[in-house]
Amino acid sequence: MADDEQLGGAVLAALSRVIDPEIRRPVTELDMIRGVDVQPGGTVRVDLQLTITGCPAADTIERDVRAAAGSVDGVTAVDVDVSVMSPATRAALTDRLRAGRPRGVQFTPDSLTRVVAVTSGKGGVGKSTVAANLAVALAARGQRVGIVDVDVHGFSIPGLMGLTDEHGVAPRPTRVDSMILPPVAHDVKVVSIGMFVDDVSTAVSWRGPMLHRTVSQFLTDVFFGDLDVLLLDLPPGTGDVAISVGQLLPHAEVLVVTTPQAAAADVAERSGIVARQTGQRVIGVVENMAGLVQPDGSVLHLFGEGGGDETAARLSRGQDAPVPVLGRVPLSVPLREGGDSGVPVVLGAPDDHAAVALTAIAERLTTMGRGLAGRKLGLSVG
Numbered sequence: 001m002a003d004d005e006q007l008g009g010a011v012l013a014a015l016s017r018v019i020d021p022e023i024r025r026p027v028t029e030l031d032m033i034r035g036v037d038v039q040p041g042g043t044v045r046v047d048l049q050l051t052i053t054g055c056p057a058a059d060t061i062e063r064d065v066r067a068a069a070g071s072v073d074g075v076t077a078v079d080v081d082v083s084v085m086s087p088a089t090r091a092a093l094t095d096r097l098r099a100g101r102p103r104g105v106q107f108t109p110d111s112l113t114r115v116v117a118v119t120s121g122k123g124g125v126g127k128s129t130v131a132a133n134l135a136v137a138l139a140a141r142g143q144r145v146g147i148v149d150v151d152v153h154g155f156s157i158p159g160l161m162g163l164t165d166e167h168g169v170a171p172r173p174t175r176v177d178s179m180i181l182p183p184v185a186h187d188v189k190v191v192s193i194g195m196f197v198d199d200v201s202t203a204v205s206w207r208g209p210m211l212h213r214t215v216s217q218f219l220t221d222v223f224f225g226d227l228d229v230l231l232l233d234l235p236p237g238t239g240d241v242a243i244s245v246g247q248l249l250p251h252a253e254v255l256v257v258t259t260p261q262a263a264a265a266d267v268a269e270r271s272g273i274v275a276r277q278t279g280q281r282v283i284g285v286v287e288n289m290a291g292l293v294q295p296d297g298s299v300l301h302l303f304g305e306g307g308g309d310e311t312a313a314r315l316s317r318g319q320d321a322p323v324p325v326l327g328r329v330p331l332s333v334p335l336r337e338g339g340d341s342g343v344p345v346v347l348g349a350p351d352d353h354a355a356v357a358l359t360a361i362a363e364r365l366t367t368m369g370r371g372l373a374g375r376k377l378g379l380s381v382g
């Protein structure tokens, strides 16, 4: 009897190392293990409850549970009895995952998550590529990172992160009641408008209120867990999404991506100004497509020079602290290839010039510290 109890305890301890691949918590913490029964001869029966019927991670979880229980000394066979949680158990779980917070935007000014919105004046300057690479570079440094792709005009983040299938279709996230579980790629939790629309033209036709609802739902219902950094890939320009994000996340920091073309500085400046009008702080400019390094080491400035400096100078006007250029990312074939194959260049070709520049920008972001805009400081004046 005592031996059975001991064995049962050892099996539970082993099961606590099985992580739900979507929620990213041990199954034992998620009420998914309803019982462990040790039978004569060392056979163990595990009562496993999945969150929902048709859970896409079911096979993985069952396999991992079986392997973990089977790895315990003294266990001769494992039976896994799979069922699905009752609505009440599921509701209790989603409540617990929300940590008792009332339903609402998770990233309030008081939350410990740093929110960085990546924007640009116009399309095609590499904003999504920069955002995806920064997310992955930050995750590789051990940060807990999420990325929200609300670029209605081109939701490219799932593809850049390697989440799309051979037809370019992004996965539909699993839902547990109102909670949306974001797919994870390269250690980054990813949610994108592209995961919720059937064809690309749908979202482009959305108007302000629908866009606002979608952004708000992402920030409310997606289960990100505790994050160190949340990145947002905004549409280029100064449209409805930028305004919604400004209203929902007034404490967000804003990164402006631009090209070396000085002529583009005024549109880039405008996207930064809209952010500032909603209380957000522009923390820096990234100049992308900044020259092409030739085999002989010389640099060909295909798109001219000075756009990053010009944008930063304009955004600095009237500010206490100047807005810095956080880095210049050169034109790079491996960067473009990494985008096409879903392995961001910072991981796939870390020695490439563009990868080195992007990694340095991620590094700079982490060492810059977080702005205090909108945060309660907990100080009292005596």
Ligand SMILES: Nc1ncnc2c1ncn2[C@@H]1O[C@H](COP(=O)(O)OP(=O)(O)OP(=O)(O)O)[C@@H](O)[C@H]1O
Pocket (backbone or CB within 6 Å): 120, 122, 123, 124, 125, 126, 127, 128, 129, 130, 151, 153, 154, 155, 156, 235, 236, 288, 289, 290, 329, 330, 331, 332, 333, 335, 336, 337, 339, 340, 354
């Ligand atoms: N430094 C670079 N070197 C080479 N190609 C690049 C570079 N940066 C971006 N690209 C390529 O440029 C194209 C546009 O990039 P991306 O989709 O990231 O731009 P974007 O600004 O997010 O565009 P939009 O907002 O319109 O979706 C992609 O094919 C990408 O691979």
